[in-house]
Amino acid sequence: MATTLQPGVESSQKRRNLVEMNWDPITRIVGSLGIFTKIDFDNKQVAECYSTSSIFRGYSVFMKGKDPRDAHFITSRICGICGDNHATCAVYAQNMAFGIKTPPLGEWIINLGEAAEYMFDHNIFQDNLVGVDFCEQMVKETNPGVWEKAQKAAAPHAAQHGYRTIADIMKALNPFTGEFYRETLQVSRYTREMFCLMEGRHVHPSTLYPGGVGTVPTIQLFTDYLVRLMKYVEFMKKVVPLHDDLFDFFYQALPGYEKVGQRRILLGCWGSFNNPDVCDYTYGKMGDWGRAMYVTPGVIVDGKLVTNDLIDINLGIRILLGSSYYVDWEESGETFVRTDPIGNPVDKRHPWNQTTTPKPQKREFGKRYSWVMSPRWYDKRTGDYLALDTGGGAIARLWATALSGLVDIGYIKATGHSVIINLPKTAMMPETSFEWKIPKWSNAIERDRARTYFQAYAAAAALHFMDRALKELYAGNTKTWSEFKVPENAIGCGFHEAVRGVLSHHVVIRDGKIANYHPYPPTPWNANPRDVYGTPGPYEDAVQNTPIFEENGPEKFKGIDIMRAVRSFDPCLPCGVHMYLGNGKVLETRHSPMFGLQQP
Amino acid sequence: MPETSQRSGVPHRPPAVSDVHIVWITAGLGCDGDSVSVTAAEQPSLEDVLLGAIPGLPKVHLHNPVLAYEVGDDFMKYFYEAEQGRLDPFVLVVEGSIPNEEIKREGYWAAMGTDPKTGQPITTCEWIDRLAPKALAVVAAGTCATYGGIHAMAGNPTGCMGLADYLGWGWKSKAGLPIVNVPGCPVQPDNFMETVLYLVYQAAGIAPIIPLDDQLRPTWLFGKTVHEGCDRGSYYEQADFADEYGSSKCLVKMGCWGPVVNCNVTKRGWMRGIGGCPNVGGICIGCTMPGFPDKFMPFMDEPPGANLSAGIVGMYGMAIRALRAITNTTVNKEPKWRHTGSNLTTGYRPQTY
Numbered sequence: 001m002a003t004t005l006q007p008g009v010e011s012s013q014k015r016r017n018l019v020e021m022n023w024d025p026i027t028r029i030v031g032s033l034g035i036f037t038k039i040d041f042d043n044k045q046v047a048e049c050y051s052t053s054s055i056f057r058g059y060s061v062f063m064k065g066k067d068p069r070d071a072h073f074i075t076s077r078i079c080g081i082c083g084d085n086h087a088t089c090a091v092y093a094q095n096m097a098f099g100i101k102t103p104p105l106g107e108w109i110i111n112l113g114e115a116a117e118y119m120f121d122h123n124i125f126q127d128n129l130v131g132v133d134f135c136e137q138m139v140k141e142t143n144p145g146v147w148e149k150a151q152k153a154a155a156p157h158a159a160q161h162g163y164r165t166i167a168d169i170m171k172a173l174n175p176f177t178g179e180f181y182r183e184t185l186q187v188s189r190y191t192r193e194m195f196c197l198m199e200g201r202h203v204h205p206s207t208l209y210p211g212g213v214g215t216v217p218t219i220q221l222f223t224d225y226l227v228r229l230m231k232y233v234e235f236m237k238k239v240v241p242l243h244d245d246l247f248d249f250f251y252q253a254l255p256g257y258e259k260v261g262q263r264r265i266l267l268g269c270w271g272s273f274n275n276p277d278v279c280d281y282t283y284g285k286m287g288d289w290g291r292a293m294y295v296t297p298g299v300i301v302d303g304k305l306v307t308n309d310l311i312d313i314n315l316g317i318r319i320l321l322g323s324s325y326y327v328d329w330e331e332s333g334e335t336f337v338r339t340d341p342i343g344n345p346v347d348k349r350h351p352w353n354q355t356t357t358p359k360p361q362k363r364e365f366g367k368r369y370s371w372v373m374s375p376r377w378y379d380k381r382t383g384d385y386l387a388l389d390t391g392g393g394a395i396a397r398l399w400a401t402a403l404s405g406l407v408d409i410g411y412i413k414a415t416g417h418s419v420i421i422n423l424p425k426t427a428m429m430p431e432t433s434f435e436w437k438i439p440k441w442s443n444a445i446e447r448d449r450a451r452t453y454f455q456a457y458a459a460a461a462a463l464h465f466m467d468r469a470l471k472e473l474y475a476g477n478t479k480t481w482s483e484f485k486v487p488e489n490a491i492g493c494g495f496h497e498a499v500r501g502v503l504s505h506h507v508v509i510r511d512g513k514i515a516n517y518h519p520y521p522p523t524p525w526n527a528n529p530r531d532v533y534g535t536p537g538p539y540e541d542a543v544q545n546t547p548i549f550e551e552n553g554p555e556k557f558k559g560i561d562i563m564r565a566v567r568s569f570d571p572c573l574p575c576g577v578h579m580y581l582g583n584g585k586v587l588e589t590r591h592s593p594m595f596g597l598q599q600p
Numbered sequence: 601m602p603e604t605s606q607r608s609g610v611p612h613r614p615p616a617v618s619d620v621h622i623v624w625i626t627a628g629l630g631c632d633g634d635s636v637s638v639t640a641a642e643q644p645s646l647e648d649v650l651l652g653a654i655p656g657l658p659k660v661h662l663h664n665p666v667l668a669y670e671v672g673d674d675f676m677k678y679f680y681e682a683e684q685g686r687l688d689p690f691v692l693v694v695e696g697s698i699p700n701e702e703i704k705r706e707g708y709w710a711a712m713g714t715d716p717k718t719g720q721p722i723t724t725c726e727w728i729d730r731l732a733p734k735a736l737a738v739v740a741a742g743t744c745a746t747y748g749g750i751h752a753m754a755g756n757p758t759g760c761m762g763l764a765d766y767l768g769w770g771w772k773s774k775a776g777l778p779i780v781n782v783p784g785c786p787v788q789p790d791n792f793m794e795t796v797l798y799l800v801y802q803a804a805g806i807a808p809i810i811p812l813d814d815q816l817r818p819t820w821l822f823g824k825t826v827h828e829g830c831d832r833g834s835y836y837e838q839a840d841f842a843d844e845y846g847s848s849k850c851l852v853k854m855g856c857w858g859p860v861v862n863c864n865v866t867k868r869g870w871m872r873g874i875g876g877c878p879n880v881g882g883i884c885i886g887c888t889m890p891g892f893p894d895k896f897m898p899f900m901d902e903p904p905g906a907n908l909s910a911g912i913v914g915m916y917g918m919a920i921r922a923l924r925a926i927t928n929t930t931v932n933k934e935p936k937w938r939h940t941g942s943n944l945t946t947g948y949r950p951q952t953y
Contacts, residue, residue, distance in 0.1 A: 023672035024714050024721075027665045030632045032712065034721075054711040054721050057629045062755040067898035073885055074893070077750040080633025080786060106846070124639065132669055175669050176647055185639065185647065189871065192640050196875025201865070202640065203633050204785055206875075206882025207845075209900070214845035214854075214881030224874070325707060358757055360707025363720055480846035563671060 016040045018047050019554050024054075026563070028129040029571040030081045031055070033527060036365060037543065037562065041554055046562060049536075049543040051527050052363065056325070056371040060356040063517040068094065068486055068509050069210060075505065075519055076204040081125075081572060083203040084117055084195070085498035086505070086519060092274070093505040094210035095281040097492030098484040106212030106480035107276035108469035111294070112225060113198030113205070114273065114496075115465060118458035119232055120191035120202075121499040122394065122451050126243075127173065127184035130448060130567050133560060134246060135173035135181075142550045142560040149253045156248075157241030166249045169242060180242075187235055194228045197221055212481035217473055222466065229462055234426035236456040240434050243452040247445045254549050261444030261565030263542040264302065268377060268388035268525065269400035270313065270504060271297030272497035273461060283341040283493070286310045291406055294461050295497060296414070298400030299377060301386065303438070305403040306379065310495050313377075315340065317504065317520070318349040318385060320374040323367070323529035329355035336508045336516050337491055347378070351506040351518035352491065372524050374531035385531065389538035390501020390522045391447045392570035394454035397497055398436050411460035421456045424463070444542075444568035451570070488512050498522050500570035526569045539566055615658040616805030621690035622796065623682050623731065624664035624741075627712035627724045628696020629751040629760050633786035634742035635666040635695060640871050641789035644797055654797065658804050664693075676713050683730045689775075691799055692735035694728065697744040697751045698766040700759030701725050709758045728766065737773050737799050738763070739780045741792060746781040746816075747890040754894050762890075764816060777809070781816040785887035788865055791821050815890060817862070826858035826877065826884045829867035838924070839917025841910060851878050852910055855900040858884040859909070 024034030200206030290310035333355030501522030699709035711721030
């Protein structure tokens, strides 16, 4: 890891001028995030990075004692862009705890709603928030040399997307005035209409319940969704090649750009889109119905699939402290769940056994500096607490699905090394296939590229869900909700993919009330601070290894490469990063054997 | 009288101010869902307002962290300028509930930016203290900022509250305006943008003072109940109640609070008339209300008053339903003179054929 002492490496022997540069808040993300760095401008490298979150709300505290049926209404409010992912995940956990199953049509409606959420959310984030980092205005301000090249670079897929040069694409991405920026804003609206058709309202759904949905399944409902979906399918035929052109150009224009935001391949995906033919929400069969999901779960270490079994995934989750403002529960906290429903021991640091006790205090980098805890995945083969990241969701989902090679629905086929997405003919474009191939790196550009491909994946999956839903409807199977009784004592867990990555909800019910509830969204996995073993969180780690390609010196430094690295993870803390421009403080000149080493 | 543009005959009256800034704090205890919601608005859309697609508007500059081009200090610059009175006039938008920072010894619940002197985060409360006195108008976006919302539920550790609880319900801006509350969890997209548009029109000297009710909500948006706008209200009238989710009937027995909640979502839908709550099968959980969430929990139980009122409407409703069924059967049949054959039975007596 980057903080390891490695004497003998040449770069570490140099005297280094480290300049403190901070961005608090980071904008164009959801939530409050601060990134604090020390930068070595002489060697064009980030030497050290701390990630901090400036908000505490306390869901796990105030949900105690509440009615378990309220969990999905409450937890939706955790997130203002993917709240529905929380509501859905909570419903999965409720279903397990209540011992019920959603009727098939209800499950297809949820899948169609969640697919619309991916289509909307990746779209607005990619092209209205991240896209600005690649727009004309930004590139001119940070890398005039790149702008020069972009004007001369013909776009290889101009015939598909209509932009002649890379510079034309960059112009189209300018905020509000850019043509493509405004188009994607419009697309973000009709995709949200699709979402509202299935789940009532965006972003906190009104029609989700434990046991299914209250959405009334009519012919009109599905027609209204389908016509919008086909518009989106046509849009994706343009957008995938557009982003391929833009991202490939960065590798060519800035050799070495693959190192921006690069970290060891440590990816987690908890799976998405349940298959009602297989999914019965029982814990014991979770491995099987997890593998039947239309996005396959998986833990990937150094490019290899370690497991795609949700029971293994569940039992490996550990919540560590180290740099967060909380009291440790290892000794003092109650053990709610000693074994899982099939007898496996459950660790004290597992979410089922976590006790959240906030302890607000001064922020001290190197000691306690964030409200985010440090989730890790315990690799029982090696005894390592792995700092898995989600890469902003899409890259981990495609990677895990590709490696498992299980999804095969015509519109989508996982091959073991790639994912093929087949889109039907649309008004103005012929049938089109895209193939996402497992990339060489887990870095900023590949995280961003995967996002675009996953937008197409979600649309293709929705076409399948539409076929299945209509089949139920035509057969007269219109039931969308199952009745249930809340048990006195039960436990449950839900696994899902929030748009930006892994999502789990763990609930313990006692005397008919919530005794413990711990949601783990993607951002704690990505944005966490150094854990008790000194392992930095993924943002810290990815930024710490980032070389600086920006042409500006410390006076006008925008930190664009750092921003691209951080935003590639699709941060969602409800946070922001502030940047101190021009007044960067020179910290020290010294031998620094520990900073800025490339990761092995 | 409006002036006329020199180039054409289009009536043109210059706004009272040339520029208005919107300074938006999302660093309350929230989820940024109101900012995200606003990007869905189309009546008007953000770009309609920012690009001047609406007549009579001054130039509007938006400083919102979810959408800003700038990052870090470049972004915070506007907040410091507003504090120093150099960004005038500006509308302050607050999103998220306001934590009570006084209940603990040190640290912070919610913060934005870092104090250059101490290196510690600047709390959201401090930003409100700095900016509210300088603002032309202060708007609370969403139920967290208006009344506390989800994060202020019983058992919460942060002691959080709505903006009016924090600044005082009688608080007035330097222009004499009370806080403007636009509740909703999240805020309905068009409701919020329309309120902003109104305030910018007011700043431009075009619209009169914004009409607010005693909970500081725009009256034209929150003057009616969910039930009064609900297309399932007629099921209630006929005492025809859903007994499961997924039914298209009235949801009061399934936990819907629509009859007593101030909100226009059933009239306006969520986006372009699509979606909503009880109109599309989602029980109303009262998310626009000062009493949200505690007074509506557990959400899926029948509201205590609904049993009585639905019982009272029962006899009348069932009678009405039966009578309407008879009439409905009648009007589903065509009149008897529409037939083939050589006899005309419409009542017309032909003289010429």
